[in-house]
Amino acid sequence: MFLSEYFLPTAKESPSEAKILSHRYMLRSGMIRQSGSGIYSWLPIGLRVLRKIEKIIRDEQNRAGAQELLMPTIQSADIWKESGRYADYGKEMLRFGDRHGRELLYGPTNEELITEIFRDTIRSYKDLPLILYHIQWKFRDEVRPRFGVMRGREFLMKDSYSFDMSFEEARSTYNKMFVCYLRIFNRMGLKAIPMTAESGPIGGDMSHEFLILADTGESQVFCDRAILDYSVSDSSIDYKSDLQHTVDKWTSLYAATDEKHDKSQENVLGDKLISARGIEVGHIFYFGKKYSQSMNARVSDRDGNMVSVEMGSYGIGVSRLVAAVIEAYHDDNGILWPPALAPFDVGLINLNVGDQASSQMSREVYQKLTNAGVEVLYDDRDERAGVKFADMDLIGLPLQMIVGPRGTKNDEVELKERKTGKIMKMSLDKALKKILEG
Amino acid sequence: MFLSEYFLPTAKESPSEAKILSHRYMLRSGMIRQSGSGIYSWLPIGLRVLRKIEKIIRDEQNRAGAQELLMPTIQSADIWKESGRYADYGKEMLRFGDRHGRELLYGPTNEELITEIFRDTIRSYKDLPLILYHIQWKFRDEVRPRFGVMRGREFLMKDSYSFDMSFEEARSTYNKMFVCYLRIFNRMGLKAIPMTAESGPIGGDMSHEFLILADTGESQVFCDRAILDYSVSDSSIDYKSDLQHTVDKWTSLYAATDEKHDKSQENVLGDKLISARGIEVGHIFYFGKKYSQSMNARVSDRDGNMVSVEMGSYGIGVSRLVAAVIEAYHDDNGILWPPALAPFDVGLINLNVGDQASSQMSREVYQKLTNAGVEVLYDDRDERAGVKFADMDLIGLPLQMIVGPRGTKNDEVELKERKTGKIMKMSLDKALKKILEG
Incomplete structure (x- = not known):
């Protein structure tokens, strides 16, 4: 690309409302322009980075057996009423009516819609396990959007959803996604640490957030220093094999965000404990039959009985990741792109x-x-x-x-x-x- | 892809509300699922077709010197009030307020937003000509959505916008897009005929619709039989050269939709006149200073004077094109994909x-x-x-x-x-x- 012909409006200064470094550098380097409160246009050089992230995610998700589809941004309120979340979701959900007065909303996430697609198309255990994902714009009407695309209202997310017949199979799928996430961030040149996260009403240990360490991170995190030396092997991983030992290896070392921090680990680990700042870039989460029961997503098992499927969801904040990478990799003069993500x-x-x-x-x-x-x-x-x-x-x-x-x-x-x-x-x-x- | 593992829910029957063949075949072949009135989810095999179309468009737009960016789906009402279209647009525009009561809308098109980006970043004639495009979901709240993705409410569109200093330069840009569109449809294996279209308040001859002939098409069209034998050369076109003669060659033959049909041509052309059905898949359109004046998008010319820029827009209905291709290429057993678009x-x-x-x-x-x-x-x-x-x-x-x-x-x-x-x-x-x- 010849810069004289390229639409790359760089600037020496950034507007005063840009409070964090990634936001300032993204504006100054011509990656984005604000088009509304918490709403951004991606200019050519910013879009290139977004596409590189998407491509790596897509490659690795496909390799792990997930299949890409694309759900719309606008959803009907009906399915959210079925799941019970329409009332719960609060003001972050952008709701509106169409010209006929039907209740619609801009999807903040897609559990309901994917469950509807699943129940309308899948009848038998023979079609499981199944992992579906899409990369689509979401909207969350934050009270105070800020920090640029780090906490925007319209944001790009990769969200996967898994369907399994049993808890054991759901764990195996969870492990696939765990390892797939390690590979995704590794390929991007990032050190993203899986940390125990809130597991919600179902309980259990199948909920992890992936965080990038950055001095300017939003969350306080604690981890065993040794985890920083861990890496996923570059050799191809066989997703058909049992990945439990890989997951165990990573989760055996202490790593938790502030909310889940166990103070007693401070004595146990002593000097080996790192206290740092981190930015969440992914979250994987098993939630069992929460939606399959409320929305009646059932398939026949080997004996012909109809059973509710086990589900999980797996997200990566694609647009937020761009900002997170800049927070982690920069100096006083600008951005230091990891080669895999450089525009x-x-x-x-x-x-x-x-x-x-x-x-x-x-x-x-x-x-x-x-x-x-x-x-x-x-x-x-x-x-x-x-x-x-x-x-x-x-x-x-x-x-x-x-x-x-x-x-x-x-x-x-x-x-x-x-x-x-x-x-x-x-x-x-x-x-x-x-x-x-x- | 192994079909036993692929999420491809085919069906023998289609729902009775699917009135046209492309809609039925898309549902039956597992390409799409309806997720709301005029709102569709694209299942894996459908998404593959969408992506192939996107890729061809992207390649050819880039080759012609257009640059890709990505504007958000949600826009502020403010810019539409500036252009004067907020009041005009009517109920097809999906409008809503956010939690703070600010007026927002789901973009049905992007003239206002791109003009805002342009005026905030471009100051000088040196940066022109400029052609920017994006491929993004749009929403138009049709009274009666029907015919599947042919006339959906949430639909994928490629829209380009051009900025020039003078009418002559705008014509040269228009010609580039004219030829680029011929190449795009040609690469897809489609015969899309450019037809004189309504030029709006500005008048002139710089408005063409591109139509695919299909017996089930929505529009009655008329054209000189000879245009069916025209094709763009496969050899690389030099977009820096004067393309006027190529445009003249195509536009010298009679081709018009019903609204613009000149009945006298029936006598002039006699047997050479074809009357057929067509489906609009693209529209290119010069509109001069309509937005640059109302929204104050001005740049300095060589003499330092501030002048309003000349603009045009160039659209392709990406999701609609999928249905249009099926209308044009099918038999009683199913779809006949042109190789370039086959999933x-x-x-x-x-x-x-x-x-x-x-x-x-x-x-x-x-x-x-x-x-x-x-x-x-x-x-x-x-x-x-x-x-x-x-x-x-x-x-x-x-x-x-x-x-x-x-x-x-x-x-x-x-x-x-x-x-x-x-x-x-x-x-x-x-x-x-x-x-x-x-």
């Missing part, structure tokens, strides 16, 4: 577009890298070097290649690693090789 | 899953094709052959490969072309080669 792989800076040699080398580099599948943002604007450096640092692409009149004479360029700030002068060939071979 | 490339039917040789050959075929990037839907269900044939015909994949106990002995399979019904017996190797090499 482009490389930022190419032409120091002097008036200089023919620089422009020619830049265009060649752009063409070579693009042809090799590398996503390049080429700053070909007629701007001062300082402006270009500042914008590129703000945007936060992992690598910058700097082309200028001094270097072109010797076929040299500079390669800058955004995260460390390290600048290396080298031959163009070596720089290209370094980018292409990682 | 899978090949349907693999294992006639007897109890027969080891058949199952082994089927799995090998599945693996080979999948590894080669071919999308295969493998019917591995323990069902009668008749059920499998009927379901596969209904779903409408372009090619079927049939594996059964009789063939496996001689390493033979049957290849069926869905469109013609032609069945060819051949060796497995030859069949694989035919699929892989087209």
